[in-house]
Amino acid sequence: MRGSILAAGILAAAFAGTASAEETTLTLNTPGGAVQEGGRAVLWGPAAKKLGVQIKEETADNALDVLRLEVGSNSVKTDIIIMSGYQAAIAGSQGMLEPIDYKAVDASGFLPGTAAPYCVGIYGYAAVMAWNTKTYAKEAPSSWADFWNVEKFPGKRSMRADAEAQVEMALLADGVAPQDVYKVLGTEDGIKRAIAKIASLKPSISVWWSSGAQHGQLMKDGEVDMTTGWNGRFQTAKEAGGPVNYTYNQGILTYDCFAVTKGSAHKAEAMKMINEMSSAQSQAGLTKYVSYGPLNQGAYKTGIISKEAEAVLPTSPSNSGAMLVQDIDWWAKNNDHVQQLFEDMMTE
Amino acid sequence: MTALNPAASLREADNSAHLAWDARLERLVSFAFTLPCLMVVALCVLVPCAWLFFLSAYGADGRMSLENYQRIVDGASYARIFVTTFQVALATVVACVVIGVPFATFINSLPPRRSVLFLAAVLLPFWTSLLVRAYAWLVLLQRTGIVNSVLMGLGVTNAPLELAFNHFATVLGMTHIMLPIFILPVLGAMRNIDRALIRAAASMGATRGYTFRKVFLPLAAPGIAAGAILVFVMSLGFYVTPAILGGGNVTVISMRIARSLSNYSNWGAASALGVLLLVFTALLFALSYGVQRILLSRQRS
Numbered sequence: 001m002r003g004s005i006l007a008a009g010i011l012a013a014a015f016a017g018t019a020s021a022e023e024t025t026l027t028l029n030t031p032g033g034a035v036q037e038g039g040r041a042v043l044w045g046p047a048a049k050k051l052g053v054q055i056k057e058e059t060a061d062n063a064l065d066v067l068r069l070e071v072g073s074n075s076v077k078t079d080i081i082i083m084s085g086y087q088a089a090i091a092g093s094q095g096m097l098e099p100i101d102y103k104a105v106d107a108s109g110f111l112p113g114t115a116a117p118y119c120v121g122i123y124g125y126a127a128v129m130a131w132n133t134k135t136y137a138k139e140a141p142s143s144w145a146d147f148w149n150v151e152k153f154p155g156k157r158s159m160r161a162d163a164e165a166q167v168e169m170a171l172l173a174d175g176v177a178p179q180d181v182y183k184v185l186g187t188e189d190g191i192k193r194a195i196a197k198i199a200s201l202k203p204s205i206s207v208w209w210s211s212g213a214q215h216g217q218l219m220k221d222g223e224v225d226m227t228t229g230w231n232g233r234f235q236t237a238k239e240a241g242g243p244v245n246y247t248y249n250q251g252i253l254t255y256d257c258f259a260v261t262k263g264s265a266h267k268a269e270a271m272k273m274i275n276e277m278s279s280a281q282s283q284a285g286l287t288k289y290v291s292y293g294p295l296n297q298g299a300y301k302t303g304i305i306s307k308e309a310e311a312v313l314p315t316s317p318s319n320s321g322a323m324l325v326q327d328i329d330w331w332a333k334n335n336d337h338v339q340q341l342f343e344d345m346m347t348e
Numbered sequence: 349m350t351a352l353n354p355a356a357s358l359r360e361a362d363n364s365a366h367l368a369w370d371a372r373l374e375r376l377v378s379f380a381f382t383l384p385c386l387m388v389v390a391l392c393v394l395v396p397c398a399w400l401f402f403l404s405a406y407g408a409d410g411r412m413s414l415e416n417y418q419r420i421v422d423g424a425s426y427a428r429i430f431v432t433t434f435q436v437a438l439a440t441v442v443a444c445v446v447i448g449v450p451f452a453t454f455i456n457s458l459p460p461r462r463s464v465l466f467l468a469a470v471l472l473p474f475w476t477s478l479l480v481r482a483y484a485w486l487v488l489l490q491r492t493g494i495v496n497s498v499l500m501g502l503g504v505t506n507a508p509l510e511l512a513f514n515h516f517a518t519v520l521g522m523t524h525i526m527l528p529i530f531i532l533p534v535l536g537a538m539r540n541i542d543r544a545l546i547r548a549a550a551s552m553g554a555t556r557g558y559t560f561r562k563v564f565l566p567l568a569a570p571g572i573a574a575g576a577i578l579v580f581v582m583s584l585g586f587y588v589t590p591a592i593l594g595g596g597n598v599t600v601i602s603m604r605i606a607r608s609l610s611n612y613s614n615w616g617a618a619s620a621l622g623v624l625l626l627v628f629t630a631l632l633f634a635l636s637y638g639v640q641r642i643l644l645s646r647q648r649s
Contacts, residue, residue, distance in 0.1 A: 156491070161596040206491075206510070206513055206595065206597075207513050207595035207596060207597075208595060208596020208597065209596070210591070210596065221490065221492055222491070222492050223490050223491050223492060340423060340425075343423075343425045343599075343604075343607075344423065344424045344425040346425070346596065346599065347425040347428045347429060347432070347599050348424070348425075348428070
């Protein structure tokens with residue numbers, strides 16, 4: 001009697017084993033929208049087929065909340081999660097992510113700084129400077145120093161109502177070399193210097209923007225003459241015939257990435273999936289769906305991306321060199337403190 | 349005769365005891381009727397409030413601490429944000445009183461059919477979305493907006509005026525939203541004023557202005573005070589209007605609460621701000637309630 005139960009148990013376990021080997025199902029959490037649609041078509045769709053696994057898609061507005069819930073309650077369902085590099089750095093430092101196994105994931109062709117200990121970049125976008133082409137018809141501003149130069153380029157400015165990327169811009173404007181920005185920000189004096197630089201521009205800042213839609217609208221309406229913001233919005237405004245232009249010079253490059261939940265039951269498969277999805281071919285294909293730039297530089301050699309598209313993508317070889325890749329670890333460590341100082345400055 | 353009296357008074361005493369019991373029973377029954385209502389209040393107001401206090405006492409590391417309150421005391425911006433919030437709310441109240449009292453007086457003086465027309469004009473914006481109204485103001489006020497275009501077209505100014513993204517635009521937008529909420533209780537109070545009193549004052553030789561100041565206004569005062577308190581308390585919690593029309597130059601508490609959640613995912617910090625706002629509001633409410641009672645008692649005497 002007892003033996004038969006045991007035998008049945010072993011048999012069941014054996015069947016369960018074969019079943020899972022045949023169709024492992026990985027749960028993948030996405031932010032939805034065009035990323036999900038394009039990702040299904042060119043990233044995890046083809047990769048899952050190749051590796052013989054099933055993908056179950058889920059969506060969430062805030063990836064950090066998903067991780068906090070699942071890891072915190074010890075019921076991990078999500079295997080792969082899409083989040084911003086900054087969020088991944090926070091989640092990694094709080095023990096909610098598996099470190100990426102770079103033996104399984106080939107990130108050799110990636111832009112430096114976009115394949116991090118806890119996440120592998122998918123696409124990059126940049127915080128850049130845009131200006132009204134009518135206001136500055138004779139000479140266009142070309143650097144953050146120009147953004148701060150209200151004598152040479154008089155007019156209303158707009159900056160983000162959040163310290164993110166703005167403190168880097170301030171230091172670049174203050175004459176700090178791109179490679180030294182995070183060295184300077186590593187000290188309290190450096191942080192204060194950046195905040196003070198923004199404070200000095202306050203009389204010319206008429207609006208603090210809080211969303212991409214807003215800074216796009218501000219430029220289109222001619223409400224401000226110069227603003228910081230995301231490249232995609234300005235490209236759209238420019239293509240729509242608005243009096244808007246922007247430069248990648250001294251832009252701050254950030255990215256979204258794939259990460260693996262701590263305690264995932266399919267860690268090894270997840271790494272293999274990420275490796276497939278990071279190929280030049282996959283990343284190049286995604287540009288058909290989103291206006292973000294592939295991080296695997298090989299993507300620009302696949303012939304999938306047209307010359308015209310390449311010219312406006314932030315990560316293309318001709319654009320990325322002029323930019324600073326954001327240090328997500330610095331932000332994960334300093335965010336609360338910097339935001340506090342930034343808000344003190346804003347409300348003063 | 350004298351022998352009967354004690355018995356009668358005894359019966360009366362018995363009766364009064366019964367009556368008292370009846371009254372108590374009636375109170376108990378009517379209290380039982382309000383029980384479902386009280387339960388809803390407890391569930392929807394008291395429990396969340398208690399939860400708010402509870403959360404505010406926990407630090408980011410999940411241990412009980414006062415760090416959320418410490419941060420508010422230490423951070424330079426918090427005091428400024430509280431001051432800004434109360435300033436904006438107070439300015440909105442003043443604007444509502446300045447516009448609303450004459451307007452309510454005017455509506456009150458009209459015959460009923462015409463007053464309905466003006467009342468509808470007050471209530472109509474009430475049914476439009478908050479967001480739409482804020483953006484509508486932006487269309488009017490921004491640098492390239494209608495007001496500046498007209499002013500510059502007429503040659504009133506050479507450079508566009510800074511009308512949007514400041515305290516002015518915020519208070520304007522909030523006044524627009526709060527005006528119906530202010531006018532309705534004020535109008536209610538004005539409608540309840542006995543017109544005979546006005547006529548009596550006039551018959552004794554008081555001028556119209558004197559009657560208005562000495563008779564009409566004091567009688568309408570409790571309604572005005574009620575409207576003002578309502579507007580003030582509601583204005584303290586505004587989010588959308590200051591966020592859009594303030595353009596980041598006007599930071600109110602509700603915006604900081606949202607930021608604490610979206611930026612730091614810190615429920616404790618957000619709760620502490622909520623608790624402080626609640627406490628300040630309750631204090632002001634108690635204060636104004638006292639003022640209102642004084643006004644009412646003075647009116648009776």
